Every structure is written in structure tokens, then in C-alpha cells.
């Protein structure tokens with residue numbers, strides 16, 4: 001019930017903005033759209049685009065669904081057969097490749113049995129969230145220009161204030177029947193954040209899937225995140241160390257009940273209020289604004305124990321800027337200048353970007369190695385409650 005009311009509220013707002021745009025027109029409309037971050041309306045994506053079995057030839061997927069998905073331009077999807085399920089949601093993701101087979105971006109699609117969907121597109125020509133309702137109406141919210149890290153005012157990976165005691169740990173990782181180490185995530189939302197994203201569960205699933213896609217892209221094998229619960233609270237939080245502590249407390253019981261290893265808080269705060277996100281380095285908690293879509297996978301990089309690319313502490317636990325591409329942890333406190341484009345990869349010297357340049361450097365930037373080393377301990381933070389298979 002709560003959910004349909006939320007959607008109704010969103011739709012009323014959207015119709016209102018649409019009517020305003022029709023009335024005003026031209027440059028004034030553009031200004032309002034930017035200020036309100038109003039989604040544009042149209043047909044962007046065929047939500048069935050990733051519903052193909054893995055065996056389908058890539059060209060066939062590209063030709064039959066490409067026409068129904070103008071937002072992809074000429075990029076093609078290569079579904080790998082992975083479908084995560086959560087209640088009545090199905091989640092699939094794909095890299096996006098060009099005609100030469102080079103990876104240009106990624107796409108996550110969360111389909112719901114009632115026909116609604118939420119997609120997260122990350123591509124050189126366009127990035128953002130696309131939502132479709134059960135009647136086929138689609139709206140797209142483009143990612144803001146500073147999406148992805150340049151809005152971090154202060155170091156956002158802070159010291160873990162709650163280092164684990166030996167008794168806190170379940171002692172062993174949760175591993176599914178396919179041998180995947182499973183890291184369980186509980187997502188907490190404020191009501192204000194839900195107003196922005198529409199469907200909190202779909203949004204959390206897309207965020208988790210985007211991390212899983214990055215892990216696959218970065219050749220981190222046999223490690224996956226899994227959403228195990230979502231709850232919305234009235235209170236909204238500005239991103240700060242103090243509020244990360246407070247919000248963690250509010251969801252600690254949920255985490256216990258669902259066997260969650262990690263807490264991810266999603267709030268409707270702007271970078272001007274504080275910063276985009278924050279996480280306990282090597283800990284269990286992150287909080288992030290829903291204003292930008294990249295923040296969670298960056299913050300979880302801090303939870304793994306990683307640092308930004310510009311910080312040199314003589315370890316391999318860093319993001320990487322190879323002069324063409326920026327990996328996920330390569331976001332910066334203010335002042336870092338680069339022309340490189342953000343890609344959905346954690347640093348790994350053994351993986352190359354679309355330009356053929358390595359996305360990491362041994363001894364300097366190898367987040368893939370850190371993920372592999374830390375995955376078992378992260379999974380062992382709490383014993384799984386939701387069945388693994």
C-alpha cells in the first residue's frame with residue numbers, strides 16, 4: 001500500500017512538471033528541469049533486453065532489442081545468464097559493447113512481475129536511471145555532471161569506529177552451492193530518499209547489481225553481494241561521521257534479523273549539505289545520497305579497505321587513473337584534476353580498458369586483489385539467515 005502511494009505521489013509531481021514544461025517551453029523549461037532534476041519522459045529501453053538466455057547470440061540480442069532501446073544507441077548487450085531474485089523482482093546486468101566488442105559501459109535492469117522496471121545505464125554517451133511503470137510509461141533521470149566523486153569535500157572513507165571483537169564474527173564465510181562467497185547487505189532508506197528513487201527495493205537491487213557487475217568486470221571471481229532486506233524510516237540524514245553512526249544504530253536490529261554483513265544507508269542529501277557518501281574503512285557501514293548513482297559502489301570500496309587513487313600509502317589498496325579511465329575508488333577530495341572517464345571497474349593491473357590500457361598497477365592499485373583477500377571476512381561478519389540457494 002505504502003508503495004503505490006509513493007508512486008502516485010511521484011506521478012502527480014511528474015505530471016505537474018510535465019504540464020509546466022508544456023506551458024512554459026524553451027529555455028525556461030530547461031532551467032526548471034535542471035533545478036528540479038525532473039526526469040525526461042519517452043521510450044528509452046526495452047525492459048526485456050536482458051531477459052534472453054545466456055546462449056543467445058550477441059548479434060541477435062543487439063538487433064532485435066536494440067531497436068526497442070534507443071538509449072543504448074549502437075551499443076550491444078551480452079547477457080551472461082545471471083539473474084538474481086528478490087521477492088517479485090528479477091535482476092540482470094550486462095556489459096555494453098561497441099561494434100569491435102570493446103566494453104563501453106554497463107546496464108542493470110530490475111524487472112518486477114507487475115511490469116514495472118528500473119534500469120541503471122552507464123555509458124559514454126549517457127548515464128542515468130530509467131524507470132518504467134506497469135503501463136509502459138518510462139522516465140529517465142540523467143546522472144548529474146558531478147556524479148561519481150568530485151563532490152567529496154572530505155575524505156569519505158573514515159576510520160572504523162567499531163572494530164570487530166573476535167566474538168562478533170560468525171567465524172566463517174557464507175558460501176553458496178556454486179562456491180560464491182556471499183556478502184549480505186541490508187539497505188535503509190529515508191522517506192525523502194524513497195520519494196526520489198520511487199521503489200526502494202528496486203533501487204537497492206540495482207545498486208547491489210552494479211557492484212556485482214563491477215566485480216565481474218574486474219575479474220573478482222566467486223564473490224557476490226546480495227540484498228537481504230530493505231526498510232524505510234521517517235528520518236533523513238546529512239552525510240557525516242556522526243550520522244553514519246546514528247543511522248547504523250537505527251538499523252542494527254534489522255541487520256541482525258536478516259543476517260546482514262553490511263549496512264547501506266540511502267538518504268536524500270546533496271553534496272552541499274555535507275558530502276556524497278561516507279563509509280567505515282574496513283568496517284560494516286556506509287551511507288550515501290541518492291542524488292548520485294555511483295556512490296554506493298565507491299563507498300563499499302572503502303568498506304573493503306580501499307583508498308582513493310590520489311592517496312599514496314605504499315600499498316596496492318587504491319583506485320587507479322590510467323590517463324584514460326578512472327576506476328571506482330578513483331574519486332577525489334577537491335582539487336584533483338583529470339580528463340579520464342569513469343568506468344565500472346575496481347582497479348586490477350590484469351584488466352585493460354577500452355583503450356587497451358591497464359586499469360591498475362602492481363603494488364599501487366589492485367583493488368581486485370583486496371576484494372579477493374577480504375571477501376571471506378566481510379561475509380563472515382554475520383551468519384546468513386536468508387537461505388543461500
Ligand SMILES: [Zn+2]
Nearest residue numbers: 156157308331
Ligand atoms: Zn571515497
